[in-house]
Amino acid sequence: MSYIELRNVYKVYGNDVLAINNFNLNIEKNEFVALIGPSGCGKSTLLRMIAGLEEISYGDLLIDGKKMNDVHAKDRDIAMVFQNYALYPHLSIYDNIAFGLKLRKVDKKTIHEKVTQVAKILGLEEYLEKKPNELSGGQRQRVALGRAIVQGSNIFLMDEPLSNLDAKLRTKMRVEILRLHKQLGVTTIYVTHDQVEAMTMADRIVVLNKGVIQQVGTPTELYSNPANLFVAKFIGDPEINLINATIQNGELIFGEYKIPLPDTIKSGKNYEGKEIYLGLRAEHFSDDRLTVENNPAQTITSEIELIEMRGDHCIIFTNINQQSIQLKVPADRGYTIGDNISFVANYDKMFLFDKETGARIR
Amino acid sequence: MMEYKNYGSLTMDQEREIIEKIKKEKYKRIPLHKKVRSTIKHVILILVAISMLLPFFWMVSTALKTNNNVFSIPPQWIPRPAQWSNFLRVFDSIPFLRIIFNTVGYAAAVTFFEVVMSVIVAYGFARFRFKWKKPLFLFLLITIMIPGEITIVPTYIFWAKLGEFFDTSFINTYIPLILPAIGGQAVHIFFMTQYFRTIPKDFTEAAYMNGANSWTILWKVFFPMSIPAVLTITISSFMGTWNAFLGPLIYLNDVEKFTIQVGLAMFQGMFNVNWPLLMAATTISVIPMIILFFSFQKYFIPSNKSSGVK
Numbered sequence: 001m002s003y004i005e006l007r008n009v010y011k012v013y014g015n016d017v018l019a020i021n022n023f024n025l026n027i028e029k030n031e032f033v034a035l036i037g038p039s040g041c042g043k044s045t046l047l048r049m050i051a052g053l054e055e056i057s058y059g060d061l062l063i064d065g066k067k068m069n070d071v072h073a074k075d076r077d078i079a080m081v082f083q084n085y086a087l088y089p090h091l092s093i094y095d096n097i098a099f100g101l102k103l104r105k106v107d108k109k110t111i112h113e114k115v116t117q118v119a120k121i122l123g124l125e126e127y128l129e130k131k132p133n134e135l136s137g138g139q140r141q142r143v144a145l146g147r148a149i150v151q152g153s154n155i156f157l158m159d160e161p162l163s164n165l166d167a168k169l170r171t172k173m174r175v176e177i178l179r180l181h182k183q184l185g186v187t188t189i190y191v192t193h194d195q196v197e198a199m200t201m202a203d204r205i206v207v208l209n210k211g212v213i214q215q216v217g218t219p220t221e222l223y224s225n226p227a228n229l230f231v232a233k234f235i236g237d238p239e240i241n242l243i244n245a246t247i248q249n250g251e252l253i254f255g256e257y258k259i260p261l262p263d264t265i266k267s268g269k270n271y272e273g274k275e276i277y278l279g280l281r282a283e284h285f286s287d288d289r290l291t292v293e294n295n296p297a298q299t300i301t302s303e304i305e306l307i308e309m310r311g312d313h314c315i316i317f318t319n320i321n322q323q324s325i326q327l328k329v330p331a332d333r334g335y336t337i338g339d340n341i342s343f344v345a346n347y348d349k350m351f352l353f354d355k356e357t358g359a360r361i362r
Numbered sequence: 363m364m365e366y367k368n369y370g371s372l373t374m375d376q377e378r379e380i381i382e383k384i385k386k387e388k389y390k391r392i393p394l395h396k397k398v399r400s401t402i403k404h405v406i407l408i409l410v411a412i413s414m415l416l417p418f419f420w421m422v423s424t425a426l427k428t429n430n431n432v433f434s435i436p437p438q439w440i441p442r443p444a445q446w447s448n449f450l451r452v453f454d455s456i457p458f459l460r461i462i463f464n465t466v467g468y469a470a471a472v473t474f475f476e477v478v479m480s481v482i483v484a485y486g487f488a489r490f491r492f493k494w495k496k497p498l499f500l501f502l503l504i505t506i507m508i509p510g511e512i513t514i515v516p517t518y519i520f521w522a523k524l525g526e527f528f529d530t531s532f533i534n535t536y537i538p539l540i541l542p543a544i545g546g547q548a549v550h551i552f553f554m555t556q557y558f559r560t561i562p563k564d565f566t567e568a569a570y571m572n573g574a575n576s577w578t579i580l581w582k583v584f585f586p587m588s589i590p591a592v593l594t595i596t597i598s599s600f601m602g603t604w605n606a607f608l609g610p611l612i613y614l615n616d617v618e619k620f621t622i623q624v625g626l627a628m629f630q631g632m633f634n635v636n637w638p639l640l641m642a643a644t645t646i647s648v649i650p651m652i653i654l655f656f657s658f659q660k661y662f663i664p665s666n667k668s669s670g671v672k
Contacts, residue, residue, distance in 0.1 A: 051571060052571070053567050053570070053571070072573075073570060073571045073573075074570075074571060074572060074573030078571070079571075080567075080568070080571055082564040082567070082568055083564070084562055084564045085564075086562070086564035086565050086567070086568040088565065088583060088586070088587065089587060090586040090587055090589070091586075099569070099572060100571075100572035100573075103569070103572045103573050103574050103578065103582075104572070104573055147568075151572075
């Protein structure tokens, strides 16, 4: 039995909007699970259903083996961090953190102890008397975390908690949240639309699209073994390169290039003569001179359209057969826009997707 | 402009120097016609300000005159000698102290009910879903559009009959003046509803998850977060009641029960008006308004400080 279980969960809004479609997931104790997907995919709805802010239309939510569908939010042993922090502007940081405890009629001494302790963990001791508007974005975010921690709940729900922060602070808070998670060992469900956040923080990632689970897995699984086109496109930066290709006589043909079809696909569905997507990630190409010289037949040469500098490496925008692709090459290559680049693709790593269904063929 | 070859951060003095320079440059570049236009603007504003302040000045000045030199020509701007005794005579000629107390009590009661009830009703409109919500809100808005003068006769008859029904009389009491405030005030309800609607849902939900019910959320979250709006309607209610004339005039008969505005009217006879006393009494009656206005002025300017949310 898992700590949190979602069994055949559905959410219907009004008469005709199916926001969540047959959602099944087991979450273990102390696990950090990220829910990701594009906006409107239902990830926030799901989180709110777990929190008790939305009714579950059909299906069961179990926490520690007990059915929670009709249990009031305050009795679910859950603390939530909101995207907008929802700090009360009229209350001091101390009172903001203590708000929930006061509502639960905890005695003053205990409140003081707990708030002081939480402030210490988060490094907020010197700000306790201040008002939220005197704090920076990162500090406010920490207060919001403090408000969740102080309740001593066993489950944290976080709804895009970092999306209001600037890039640098986001990276910093990411580490801080992870550190807290390790320290407190609280089961965490984290909603985000940012795949980088999910990849760097989560033990497991749930990819959602239009209310349906696309894939559940560790960050590595999702990256190197995506279940379908949607996951492949959603995970990874830069986005995976997709090249239109056709299968003919056991060969994969795109434009003037032909490669032998991998064995794994031949046994599968018959795609003879059909158009499919050939998926290759930016790092699955090599412009290394030796590699290129050793594979003259496989070498592709095209013009560089754009170069995006990333520090130790750069992303080259070029094309294969009039389809734009992005390659990741070391930064010291000295290319300029308009140059020709010769490269070889590592076809062992390629993914093939059904163009209509998005299903992974290989 | 000077060049700074310093690529690190500048010292405070260097920064100030740059700012000063830019300011000077900026002023130099303002074309003449813009400077002229700005001067004309200021002259107009000063004239408008004078036209607003002049009646006040005239009021105080008249309050210090004798009955004979009120309309003397040329007008006496600063009366000599100043008749300070006019202010005392106000209290002798009518029970003005009693009238002030009446008005304070009346205004406080009405303000309290109007504010509390408007906040509660507005919370309902802003945060709950219920049947007929839109038509009800529309109906509320319609009541704002009916001038009070139209309803005054039927309302009077209503209170008179209601008194008969209960074997008593509500005329010459404060009941018809205060009791309706328990329904709130339509304009305030509208105003607070709009204000409450701007408070993000996250605040409600955060409190809800901590176990707060709607009533607690209203008084512990919404109310304190809306202090500027609440103060605005409080002042508006208080001023409205303090300056109310028609209602108290119609329902109250005894001088001992009068409010300030009715009391002021006592200085205006059918054929003659005691201008100095009327102006002295008026001066006294506007003092609380002026104090109120200046002490809460900063709240009229809506603050964007609700930064719990970014």
